[in-house]
Amino acid sequence: KAGVTQTPRYLIKTRGQQVTLSCSPISGHRSVSWYQQTPGQGLQFLFEYFSETQRNKGNFPGRFSGRQFSNSRSEMNVSTLELGDSALYLCASSFGRSSYEQYFGPGTRLTVT
């Protein structure tokens, strides 16, 4: 089975712009979660989608949003980018929610200048 894929892998944006990141889960997985990783804050939960519905959201401003499509692929969007949004954005997929193993993608490294 192909692993979790994320596109693009690297992205440079300017403050104030918006960005959309994409995540394709492992075939058959219906849950996709997004995480932000920064040197200062470590790994933090952004949101979780299951069956096209957002099930949970972390403590991030409304500029961060996402969605999941019927094929389980997910996108996350960040509007009005700030310098502090520079981070590695990881998505992970699992077959179901709760006690299922998570499989991580390689991440998208976003740099905001």
Next chain:
Amino acid sequence: KNEVEQSPQNLTAQEGEFITINCSYSVGISALHWLQQHPGGGIVSLFMLSSGKKKHGRLIATINIQEKHSSLHITASHPRDSAVYICAVRSGGATNKLIFGTGTLLAVQP
């Protein structure tokens, strides 16, 4: 105080040594994950456990639910084990999200 605490933060070992990384948490959980992250970012899930002990090759993970504590052991460590090891707990109930520890940077020297 962080909900998930790991120790030590940094660890240097000689090849062949037995290594232990500890994780304590303060929230109710449905599962605990041990993750490995190599330079460059990729994260690999090593274990997911909710009770007892699991073993995979030279890696052993244990959890004590009553004491809210888990350990990751690496036997006969090797330089290729050098990575950041991250403990993450899945909070129970309605929140159901992963909460991460700050990670343990392990360097195994030949």
